[in-house]
Amino acid sequence: MIRFEKASVTYPGGVKALQDLDLTIEDGEFVVVVGLSGAGKSTLIRAVNGLVPLSSGTLEVNGHRVDGAGRRDLRALRSEVGMIFQSFNLVKRTSVLNNVLMGRLHATSTWRSVLGLYTAADKERAFQALERVEIVEKAYVRASNLSGGQQQRVSIARALAQEPKVVLADEPVASLDPPTANVVMRDLQRINRELGITTIVNLHFLDLARRYGDRIIGMREGRMVFDGTGEQADEQVFEDIYGRSLTAEDVLDAGPTQVQLDAAAAADAESQA
Numbered sequence: 001m002i003r004f005e006k007a008s009v010t011y012p013g014g015v016k017a018l019q020d021l022d023l024t025i026e027d028g029e030f031v032v033v034v035g036l037s038g039a040g041k042s043t044l045i046r047a048v049n050g051l052v053p054l055s056s057g058t059l060e061v062n063g064h065r066v067d068g069a070g071r072r073d074l075r076a077l078r079s080e081v082g083m084i085f086q087s088f089n090l091v092k093r094t095s096v097l098n099n100v101l102m103g104r105l106h107a108t109s110t111w112r113s114v115l116g117l118y119t120a121a122d123k124e125r126a127f128q129a130l131e132r133v134e135i136v137e138k139a140y141v142r143a144s145n146l147s148g149g150q151q152q153r154v155s156i157a158r159a160l161a162q163e164p165k166v167v168l169a170d171e172p173v174a175s176l177d178p179p180t181a182n183v184v185m186r187d188l189q190r191i192n193r194e195l196g197i198t199t200i201v202n203l204h205f206l207d208l209a210r211r212y213g214d215r216i217i218g219m220r221e222g223r224m225v226f227d228g229t230g231e232q233a234d235e236q237v238f239e240d241i242y243g244r245s246l247t248a249e250d251v252l253d254a255g256p257t258q259v260q261l262d263a264a265a266a267a268d269a270e271s272q273a
């Protein structure tokens with residue numbers, strides 16, 4: 001369980017990125033966080049594994065008290081939390097398998113990891129993780145030779161190899177094309193459903209948020225302004241969260257634009273003339 005109580009984050013310089021957040025996320029939930037740029041989505045996610053300290057309030061994650069935690073406590077917490085980033089954060093010059101094995105580092109002694117001496121059990125876990133995101137045939141390929149979508153699936157496998165209780169994904173599909181974005185979101189959803197891993201995903205595409213978010217949290221200027229299901233989050237709700245009308249930029253797969261429709265109609269008329 002993840003529980004924020006009256007949690008606030010004020011950055012040096014005075015920006016209030018989280019304000020009085022009261023939020024409980026139960027084990028196994030799939031939560032999507034939406035909001036304009038600067039609303040506090042990344043701050044919320046990063047607070048969960050202690051990357052951003054609370055200025056006030058409390059935060060508990062899987063029984064770990066995160067606010068005020070020392071280095072040892074944070075290390076224990078982070079071993080249970082897998083992170084996925086927009087930019088994948090793979091080591092590009094090494095193999096997919098080595099990247100996934102890095103998910104085992106927290107459970108590996110320093111000298112073993114320095115020498116690359118992973119156990120057979122670690123390798124088994126790494127292969128299982130690659131199978132789960134259907135990319136096991138790329139195990140020995142250099143990470144730099146993969147497409148963006150494949151790299152993101154490797155980074156999901158790396159998080160899975162860690163055997164996390166929680167997965168945090170900060171804009172995991174922001175640099176992918178629409179079909180690939182859906183593949184990656186489906187992988188995250190499958191992992192959540194099959195393994196029961198609590199998952200929090202920041203998204204700025206509202207169609208994806210509705211499609212995949214069992215629960216949607218809306219953030220605005222550091223405050224939670226919506227907490228409901230994907231079905232409840234209709235256009236009006238999103239306009240309230242954003243404080244403006246929606247535009248084509250707010251959806252990933254808007255379908256053809258008016259300009260494209262006009263061009264198609266013109267071409268059609270011409271071919272009939």
Ligand SMILES: Nc1ncnc2c1ncn2[C@@H]1O[C@H](COP(=O)(O)OP(=O)(O)OP(=O)(O)O)[C@@H](O)[C@H]1O
Nearest residue numbers: 011012013015017036037038039040041042043044
């Ligand atoms: N390290 C920092 N130091 C100072 N201010 C920060 C820091 N990180 C974020 N902020 C500010 O805190 C606010 C919330 O930032 P945050 O990154 O959480 O927003 P976000 O919702 O993730 O935005 P985006 O969609 O652009 O990623 C913003 O005003 C941002 O400029």
Ligand SMILES: [Mg+2]
Nearest residue numbers: 041042043170
């Ligand atoms: Mg962000």
